[in-house]
Amino acid sequence: MAPTPCSRRALLLLLCALLSLLRRSSAGNSRVQTAVNITWSSINFKTLLQWEPEPINYVYTVEIDGNLMNRDKTCIHTTKTECDVTNMMKNVRDTYIARIYSEVPYEEDNYDTPPYGVSLPFIPYDQTEIGIPTIKYFEQRDKTLKIEIADPLIPYRSENGSFQTIRDIFKDDLKYTVYYWKDQSTGKKMSTERSNQFELSVDKGKSYCFYVQATVTSGSGSRNSPKSIEKCTSQEDLNRLDLDTILIIVAIATGVLLLMIILAVVVCKCAKAKAAAKKKEDMPPNL
Structure with a gap:
């Protein structure tokens, strides 16, 4: 039986509707x-x-x-x-x-x-990568260079509300290395500690420069932080330290000298008092 004009028209409308839906779906996916x-x-x-x-x-x-x-x-x-x-x-x-x-x-x-x-x-x-270490404090006195490093903070807080540091997380997996050398010299030494505090042996009266690098060892291997900003001790600081030492020695010497003078005065007065008392004892009773 041949399709009627009405059925052909309905079939055509249905086909158009399906094509329209396909276009919409295709347009939606493309954006x-x-x-x-x-x-x-x-x-x-x-x-x-x-x-x-x-x-x-x-x-x-x-x-x-x-x-x-x-x-x-x-x-x-x-x-x-x-x-x-x-x-x-x-x-x-x-x-x-x-x-x-x-x-x-x-x-x-x-x-x-x-x-x-x-x-x-x-x-x-x-x-996670380790950030650049920060030098919190350093001082060169005589033959010792002291350095303290600030453990980097992390976004997580401890029970008391303060921010934790990477040391709270990594513990013994964290260590620092200090690279140091005499100012104007190319010879470089290094020292590694699991602590964030260093006491390095150096030559007295010589300025030193240094930087710090953090290292974390975990299951995936070792990760190094970028190098810290380079720091140097100055000759002025060393001279000031020497002046402080001299002033301390002078103060101690002055104190010792004053003590000796006071003791001498006291001994002298005591000797004079004893001599006066003895002289008085030796005088005749009728005088």
């Missing part, structure tokens, strides 16, 4: 791109997630998943391509992955999982 080039950037446990491309007419939502945590979302419906995920990674030994969803925010009735990109795994303890 949403999946996140690519996803990278972790972490220094002293402050961790950022970065990706591409810049969104146009859509947004991103970041989801963090760890072995020891439930999936949780952050940076919801952001138009940026960077997200600070530090507070979601407080268990620094856990292994995390990130999913970055590309979403059209006004399509609330779309229950399908939006397209997403997945990051490589990230372990903060093994992969």
Whole structure:
């Protein structure tokens, strides 16, 4: 039986409707791109997630998943391509992955999982970079150069509310190395300690320069921090120290001299008093 004109018209309308839906679906998919080039950037446990491309007419939502945590979302419906995920990674030994969803925010009735990109795994303890060490204090006195290094702070707080340091996390896995040399000299020495305090033997009266580098040893190997700012002891400081020593010696000598003078005066007075008393005893009674 041949189709009637009405049935042909209905079939044509249905075909047009299907083509229209396909065009809409194709247009919708073309304006949403999946996140690519996803990278972790972490220094002293402050961790950022970065990706591409810049969104146009859509947004991103970041989801963090760890072995020891439930999936949780952050940076919801952001138009940026960077997200600070530090507070979601407080268990620094856990292994995390990130999913970055590309979403059209006004399509609330779309229950399908939006397209997403997945990051490589990230372990903060093994992969965070160590920041530049800071020289807190240094002093050269006689044949000793004392140096104290400030342990870098991290974003996490201890129970008393103060910020923790990388030493609180890495403990014995953290060590410092001081590289030092005589000013205007090319010969360089080094000293490594797990402490942040150094006492180095140096030549008296010579100025020294130095810098510090931190090293962390963990399961993935050793990581070195960038070098600290170079510091130098000055000849003026050394001369001032020598002057202080001289002043101390002069003060002690003056004190000893005054004490000797006082003792001499007291002894002299005592001798005169004894002599006067003896003279009085030797005088005849009628005088």
